[in-house]
Amino acid sequence: MSANRRTATRHAVSITTKLSVSGSSEASEDCKMVNLSLGGAQVVATQKLPMGSRCQIGFRIPTLEELIEVGATVRWADDQGTGLQFDGLRARDVWGLNEFFKQLAP
Numbered sequence: 001m002s003a004n005r006r007t008a009t010r011h012a013v014s015i016t017t018k019l020s021v022s023g024s025s026e027a028s029e030d031c032k033m034v035n036l037s038l039g040g041a042q043v044v045a046t047q048k049l050p051m052g053s054r055c056q057i058g059f060r061i062p063t064l065e066e067l068i069e070v071g072a073t074v075r076w077a078d079d080q081g082t083g084l085q086f087d088g089l090r091a092r093d094v095w096g097l098n099e100f101f102k103q104l105a106p
Contacts (some may be wrong), residue, residue, distance in 0.1 A: 008037035011104050015059050017043055022054035033059060038097060040072065040085040049074045049082050057084060064096035
């Protein structure tokens with residue numbers, strides 16, 4: 001059995017993202033999203049976030065006019081970045097992401 005438990009395909013991206021950590025006294029930080037799926041994302045941030053931390057992530061994609069904002073949980077963090085699992089996307093966000101993924105190179 002594979003150790004990879006992801007249920008959604010990951011796509012390599014380079015998207016500027018706002019990340020706010022729940023309970024942090026610091027304001028949101030700009031970071032870079034380096035991969036994205038319907039289930040979550042990997043971001044590169046200036047700080048290493050503790051596993052299990054709650055956060056809010058906001059980003060734009062070309063197939064939607066509106067900002068995608070979603071709650072997430074930190075599932076892992078290392079020198080390569082931080083893995084976030086989304087709480088759940090709105091239907092419009094799922095549609096927009098699927099359209100965006102169709103435009104990306106395989």
